Amino acid sequence: MQYNSLNKQSLAVGFQEALFRGLAPDKGLYFPGNLPHFSEDFWRSLPEQDPQDIAFQVMKNFVQEDLSGEQLRAILAEVLHFDLPLKEIDKDLFVLELFHGPTLAFKDVGALFMARCLSALTPNPDNRLTILVATSGDTGGAVANGFLGVPGVEVVILYPSGKVSTLQEQQLTTLGQNITALEVQGSFDDCQRMVKTAFLDEEIKSQRLLSSANSINVGRWLPQMLYYILAVAQFQKKHSFEKAQELIFSVPSGNYGNICAGMLAHRMGMPARHFVAATNANDVVPRYLSGEEYQPKASVQTYSNAMDVGDPSNFIRIEELWGYERNELSQKLSSYAYSDAQTLAAMQHLHKEFNYLADPHGAIGYLGARKQQRKTPGKPAVFIETAHAVKFLPVVKKALGFEPELSPALQDLMARPKVSTEISTYEELKALLLA
Numbered sequence: 435m436q437y438n439s440l441n442k443q444s445l446a447v448g449f450q451e452a453l454f455r456g457l458a459p460d461k462g463l464y465f466p467g468n469l470p471h472f473s474e475d476f477w478r479s480l481p482e483q484d485p486q487d488i489a490f491q492v493m494k495n496f497v498q499e500d501l502s503g504e505q506l507r508a509i510l511a512e513v514l515h516f517d518l519p520l521k522e523i524d525k526d527l528f529v530l531e532l533f534h535g536p537t538l539a540f541k542d543v544g545a546l547f548m549a550r551c552l553s554a555l556t557p558n559p560d561n562r563l564t565i566l567v568a569t570s571g572d573t574g575g576a577v578a579n580g581f582l583g584v585p586g587v588e589v590v591i592l593y594p595s596g597k598v599s600t601l602q603e604q605q606l607t608t609l610g611q612n613i614t615a616l617e618v619q620g621s622f623d624d625c626q627r628m629v630k631t632a633f634l635d636e637e638i639k640s641q642r643l644l645s646s647a648n649s650i651n652v653g654r655w656l657p658q659m660l661y662y663i664l665a666v667a668q669f670q671k672k673h674s675f676e677k678a679q680e681l682i683f684s685v686p687s688g689n690y691g692n693i694c695a696g697m698l699a700h701r702m703g704m705p706a707r708h709f710v711a712a713t714n715a716n717d718v719v720p721r722y723l724s725g726e727e728y729q730p731k732a733s734v735q736t737y738s739n740a741m742d743v744g745d746p747s748n749f750i751r752i753e754e755l756w757g758y759e760r761n762e763l764s765q766k767l768s769s770y771a772y773s774d775a776q777t778l779a780a781m782q783h784l785h786k787e788f789n790y791l792a793d794p795h796g797a798i799g800y801l802g803a804r805k806q807q808r809k810t811p812g813k814p815a816v817f818i819e820t821a822h823a824v825k826f827l828p829v830v831k832k833a834l835g836f837e838p839e840l841s842p843a844l845q846d847l848m849a850r851p852k853v854s855t856e857i858s859t860y861e862e863l864k865a866l867l868l869a
């Protein structure tokens with residue numbers, strides 16, 4: 435597989451180079467040069483296949499020039515070691531729970547896959563590899579966990595001070611070892627901008643082998659296809675292939691990496707009818723799909739903080755998938771924005787009607803699923819629950835009046851001392867990286 439830069443100025447590269455570069459030299463995102471297409475027989479056979487085998491057959495197309503079959507199988511066994519259950523909570527309403535991984539959010543699969551690929555493909559183990567990553571909440575913990583204790587790798591995480599939940603902050607500031615947390619006086623967009631600047635800084639690059647772990651990285655982005663494909667496999671175990679072709683997927687979206695991976699799988703032939711990008715007050719994409727200009731803005735803070743993104747990095751990949759044709763894209767993708775008040779009401783509704791404890795992101799996914807079902811009655815919908823509700827205790831308390839109990843492991847995490855370094859400018863980040 436060759437990966438092209440979406441800015442079209444840089445040369446195409448293989449998986450290894452796209453993985454290590456993160457962003458192409460022309461600042462474009464990498465995108466697969468030619469998508470594999472799987473036959474209808476393949477999709478029909480999903481329910482009879484082992485999830486590891488499905489994952490192997492899909493992912494090998496994207497990495498086979500660089501990873502051997504055995505390497506890929508070993509990586510997938512380490513990555514897919516927890517459940518990704520699809521649960522029916524009402525007639526034709528399903529929740530896909532992607533929070534059963536080590537840091538309780540869907541980002542574990544992408545972060546683990548990327549970490550294992552980087553370790554397997556490090557060209558020179560003596561050159562210190564630095565993973566530089568900005569997080570709006572869950573990325574930091576997932577990446578830190580994926581790389582914790584990996585020899586020869588340092589992880590530097592930037593997060594916006596006061597804008598992530600306490601549990602999220604504990605997950606990235608208490609690990610120590612090869613993990614450094616930088617607490618940025620600013621927004622997630624500021625963190626992301628600093629990371630992008632560092633990647634283009636020759637002085638830093640002369641001293642460190644830098645790699646990103648944000649959802650722009652193909653190593654994180656691509657394995658997210660597996661959520662959808664494995665969900666369709668579960669769906670078809672109970673329902674038909676024909677019904678799977680009617681599925682609506684509603685995805686809580688911030689940087690649009692997760693939903694874009696689902697749409698990529700659909701482009702490869704995966705059955706689905708429609709995708710919904712459900713989001714909060716950060717509504718660049720809903721506005722665009724309703725006919726307005728595509729107008730990135732400063733992010734605003736909401737209860738669903740992992741989606742507080744004013745300039746979603748991966749949306750361009752969705753555009754690429756649909757040939758930059760808004761009308762065609764609108765046939766496959768709808769996008770709806772919800773306020774904090776609607777988020778709380780949805781959490782209450784899910785708890786009362788279905789005895790389901792949703793986090794604020796999943797609740798927004800639910801609202802998107804229902805809205806699309808009202809437009810196309812009788813179609814089955816899956817909303818994605820991207821994080822466990824315990825990651826957002828204050829919001830759960832506000833919505834439901836009680837706090838779900840923390841497991842002993844989480845109580846232990848909350849009691850650990852936080853270690854972070856405060857920074858507010860790019861120069862401070864640069865000084866730390868050159869030190």
Ligand SMILES: *Cc1c(COP(=O)(O)O)cnc(C)c1O
Pocket residue numbers: 539540541571572573649686687688689690691692693740741795820821
């Ligand atoms: C990261 C995250 C999102 C947004 O995912 P994108 O791939 O950036 O769109 C949604 N919900 C939760 C809980 C997250 O951690």
